[in-house]
Amino acid sequence: MHLTRSFRLLPALTVGLLLAGCYSRSDMKGEKATAPAASTETAAPDENATTPAPTADATNNSAPATAAAGPLAQVNVFLEVSGSMEGFMPKTGADAANTRFQQHVAQFLSEVNRSSAARKTYFRIKEKPYRDSYQQLSQTVRSGIQQPASSTDIPTVLDTLVSGYYATNTVSVLISDFIYSPKNAGAIPYISTDITDALNRTQRPDLAISVYGYTSDFRGAYYPALNTGVRKISACCDTPIPYYFWVIGPADAVRRFDAALLERQPGQQAHFGVKYPTPASSLLSRFQNVGAWYYGEKDASKRAAGASYHTVAVSSISAKEPVEFVVGMDLKTLPALYRDLNYLKTSLNIQAQDTDAKIVSVFAANEQTKNSSGEESKYTHFVKVHVTKLGKAARPLQLVLRNQRPAWVAQWTTKNDSNINQTGTKTFALSSLMDGVQAVTATEQTPTPVFIIPLTLQPAD
Structure with missing residues (x-):
């Protein structure tokens, strides 16, 4: 949607893509949002303000933020309050019913407020960020949007967060329905480009974005993204949004x-640009092993307590006498996406030379492994590898978890949300938004793997 000239948030972005629910669309021009009084609403500092927006890296856009131990220095929470969000936060009625969105976001705000982060700041996203207290933003979530925004432009908002609120040991959280509203169908192919340009303008080398998707009941008017179909669905929705x-x-x-x-x-x-430590792992010679092999490390015979092993020494092998070994992995520090068995089964690969090694199964810990006295009790997930031939010398073998686009993104994407009750739980052009994020957070066309576990496969001495 279009920003008014008196509220210049950032240098102009050439974008024709707008959030749904904006009051500048043709079907909503007759509706007028009353601007709040200046005494009750404080805008976050913009580029013309005397006090700059909080950012530790504003003078050095090319310097990556360094890791810091302990609590985060700052958490900024931004809640979009345009017309499209009213159905998530309907004004409290006589029945005092609330939506799942209201319950979830109110709980999230409370957890942020109680977190160990040194500083927490809260904003409503209207024509630009407006500073709120925790109590004010929580009340908006619980009681409903009283004065919906006349416009909220996602590329501009993303630009604002990356250029004005990006700092070492700091995160910003944007809560929105992320529904685009192109001026015309010709603008649709440029959605991903506009997202990339917005995030890339300040060229943050260490930029990362995690996207979390939820659904809620929705009570109000739903504004489809495309102007070519139904302009407004009243008393929506029969499907979660x-x-x-x-x-x-x-x-x-x-x-x-x-x-x-x-x-x-x-x-x-979905996670973009986030880096994770390599998980703890080890070969397990006494757990579902098949064939003649043993730990190839020179001190393995001592079996030091807590030791891990990554070299498979094979005494004999053939098609009739294969070798199978299991690698235990402790994935509890990774996000749930990367612990999900379906994701692991489709995204975990093996890379090797001079061998036909292949993954035959990936499985999670169960009560038996958890209560075992063996080394398998230390691990949350297991990979079984089958081998029938190997080279004449030691060769590296790697278990690689690819960082693939999760299937839900495509499942939640629609090219036309003008009949959302029949379309179902979907968001207009969601895949294009993710394309734009991936382009700016991936250093190469293929995203960096989530982790690589190095192993060695060699003939026995």
């Missing part, structure tokens, strides 16, 4: 915030 948390900041800060506050909340996930 998606909304999203985008966590934006330096990679290490995003990873730590996710683990502290979002991993306990069921929802869909």
Whole structure:
């Protein structure tokens, strides 16, 4: 939607894509949002303000934020309050009923407020960010949007968060339905480009974004993204409507915030540019092993307590006498997406030379492994590898978890939301938004793997 000239948030972005629910659309021009009085609403500092927006890296856009131990220095929470969000936050009626969105977001705000982060700041996103207290923003969520925004432009908002609120040991969380409203169908192919340009303008080298998707009942008017179909669906909706948390900041800060506050909340996930430590792992010679092999490390015979092993020494092998070994992995520090068995089964690959090694199964810990006295009790997931031939010398073998786009993104994407009750739980052009994020957070066309576990496969001495 269009920003009014008196509220210049950022240098102009050439974008023709707008959030649904904006009052500048043709079907909503007759509706007028009353601007709040200046004495009751404080805008976050913009580029013309005497006090700059909080950012530790504003003078050095090219310097990556460094990892920091302990609590985060700052968490910024931004809640979109345009007309399209009213159905998530309807004004409290006589029945005092609330939506799942209201329950979820109110709980999330409370958890942020109680978190160990040194500083917490809260904003409503209207024509630009407006500073709120925790109590004010929580009350908006609970009681409903009283004065919906006349416009909220997602590329401009993303630009604002990355350029004005990006700092070491800091994250910003944007809560929105992320529904685009192109001026015309010709603008649709440029959605991903506009997202990339907005996020890339300040060229943050360590930028990471985690996207969390949720659904809620929705009570109000739904405004489809495209102007070519139905312009407004009153008394919507019969189907749950998606909304999203985008966590934006330096990679290490995003990873730590996710683990502290979002991993306990069921929802869909996608992570871009976030880096994770290599999980603890080991070969397990006494757990479902097949054939003649043993640990190839020179001190393995001592079996030191807590030791891990990554070299398979094969005494004999053939098609009739294969070797099978199991690698235990402790994935409990990774996001739920990367612990999901379906994701692991489709995304975990083996890379090797001079061998036909292949993964034959991936499975999770169960009560038997957890209560075992063996080394398998230390691990949350297991990979079984089958081998029938190997080279004449030691060769590296790697277990690689690819960082693939999770299936839910495509499942939640629609090209036309003008009949949302029949379309179902979907968001207009969601895949294009994710394309735009991936382009700016991936250093190469193929995203960096989530982790690589190095092994060695060799003939026995």
